[in-house]
Amino acid sequence: xxxxADLLVxxxxxxxxxxxxxxxRGTLELGLLENRRGDRLLALPDALMKSxxxxxxxxxxxxxxxxxxxxGLWWGKNFYARFCEELSxxxxxxxxxxxxxxxxxxxxxxxxxxxxxxxxxxxxxxMQGFLVIEVKNSPFTLHPIQPNQPSGALETGxxxxxxxxxxxxxxxxMQISCESLGADCNRFVLGLENRLESVEAxxxxxxPHTAIMQMLTQ
Amino acid sequence: xNPKLETLFxxxxxxxxQTDELNALSQFVSSLPExxxxxxxxxxxxxxxxxxxxxxxxxxxxxxxxxxxxxSLQNGILMVxxxxxxxxxxxxxxxxxxxxxxxxxxxxxxxxxxxDIALYQLIKEQFGGRFSPAQMALLSPHLDAAERLxxxxxxxxxxxxxxxxxxxxxxx
Numbered sequence: 489x490x491x492x493a494d495l496l497v498x499x500x501x502x503x504x505x506x507x508x509x510x511x512x513r514g515t516l517e518l519g520l521l522e523n524r525r526g527d528r529l530l531a532l533p534d535a536l537m538k539s540x541x542x543x544x545x546x547x548x549x550x551x552x553x554x555x556x557x558x559x560g561l562w563w564g565k566n567f568y569a570r571f572c573e574e575l576s577x578x579x580x581x582x583x584x585x586x587x588x589x590x591x592x593x594x595x596x597x598x599x600x601x602x603x604x605x606x607x608x609x610x611x612x613x614x615m616q617g618f619l620v621i622e623v624k625n626s627p628f629t630l631h632p633i634q635p636n637q638p639s640g641a642l643e644t645g646x647x648x649x650x651x652x653x654x655x656x657x658x659x660x661x662m663q664i665s666c667e668s669l670g671a672d673c674n675r676f677v678l679g680l681e682n683r684l685e686s687v688e689a690x691x692x693x694x695x696p697h698t699a700i701m702q703m704l705t706q
Numbered sequence: 707x708n709p710k711l712e713t714l715f716x717x718x719x720x721x722x723x724q725t726d727e728l729n730a731l732s733q734f735v736s737s738l739p740e741x742x743x744x745x746x747x748x749x750x751x752x753x754x755x756x757x758x759x760x761x762x763x764x765x766x767x768x769x770x771x772x773x774x775x776x777x778s779l780q781n782g783i784l785m786v787x788x789x790x791x792x793x794x795x796x797x798x799x800x801x802x803x804x805x806x807x808x809x810x811x812x813x814x815x816x817x818x819x820x821x822d823i824a825l826y827q828l829i830k831e832q833f834g835g836r837f838s839p840a841q842m843a844l845l846s847p848h849l850d851a852a853e854r855l856x857x858x859x860x861x862x863x864x865x866x867x868x869x870x871x872x873x874x875x876x877x878x
Contacts (some may be wrong), residue, residue: 489760490759490760490772490776490779491757491760492753492756492757492760492769492779492783493753493757495779495780495783496752496753496783499778501787503783503784503788503804503805503808503809504804504805504807504808504809507803507804507805507808509804510804523746543764589811589815589816590850591797593808593811593812593815596807597808600807604844617878619878629710655878657878659878664710665817678878680877680878683709
């Protein structure tokens with residue numbers, strides 16, 4: 489027989505750690521917005537995002553997307569470490585012992601609560617060795633970096649660093665559809681570098697994401 | 707707290723509260739002893755109440771794997787805890803607000819929907835036999851909110867189903 493007392497052995501049942509009304513708080517008299525652990529959060533104004541891109545474009549020209557991607561890589565590395573720390577504190581077990589759905593659900597809720605959009609994992613291409621991340625309502629792709637090109641360089645870096653650390657493989661991430669170009673969501677394809685080499689040219693040609701994925705998986 | 711009551715306190719600069727607004731507040735305050743009492747019973751009797759539910763569930767799904775039943779029971783215990791807190795604070799939105807983006811997908815991924823639906827009926831039966839109609843009237847709206855999350859669970863997303871069985875680590 490199942491014993492309820494055994495299920496409640498530490499008297500807690502983890503649920504939605506990132507629920508927004510619990511996660512975001514603050515010591516506002518000190519001017520601090522914080523998460524539920526007391527780590528500082530920042531509200532990033534859209535005008536600042538726009539200024540960063542304009543400033544970089546002006547100073548570095550074509551290099552803007554590489555700079556942003558690099559920033560994303562650093563951010564992603566730290567974000568992964570902090571995210572795992574928070575989750576293992578909350579679940580009181582190592583991240584490796586979490587089920588993948590618990591981990592992914594937490595990542596989605598984390599994304600949503602921080603106002604970074606709605607993130608979903610598309611595993612349609614997993615048999616071919618690719619993972620596609622879809623993000624709707626991203627605040628990071630609103631402003632174009634270069635005309636007619638995807639503008640998610642920062643997110644590309646974050647996702648690349650995050651999933652590389654999660655899987656222990658050196659992954660590359662490429663953006664293959666962008667909300668700023670009228671797509672229904674931003675799509676990022678993750679895979680091994682040598683298998684994604686052709687993507688940059690295809691994206692530059694303006695190929696739709698379906699065609700790119702088809703070519704990748706042929 | 708009940709979101710309607712909460713907004714009463716938002717704009718003291720605008721105007722003094724009107725009689726009907728203060729009445730709503732009084733009503734909540736006068737219902738508090740009842741709410742606290744019920745909350746304490748739910749807390750103190752959690753194991754007994756849920757063990758009754760667990761036994762009935764196991765009888766009903768004797769062929770089902772114990773892991774799935776445990777997973778469903780954990781959801782059930784969690785739901786009742788949220789419902790209890792929502793009842794205590796008269797917050798009609800709490801269960802939905804905190805769990806609507808989370809619970810349905812967890813249920814879909816673990817494929818416990820059918821068990822969860824039955825579990826909810828058992829919880830209602832079990833609680834109905836233990837608590838007075840007045841107490842059930844306080845608690846039911848919140849249990850119903852939890853039930854809506856379960857029944858609204860969409861057909862399992864293929865992606866999420868696979869994530870449970872296929873770890874990402876082995877993907878590349």
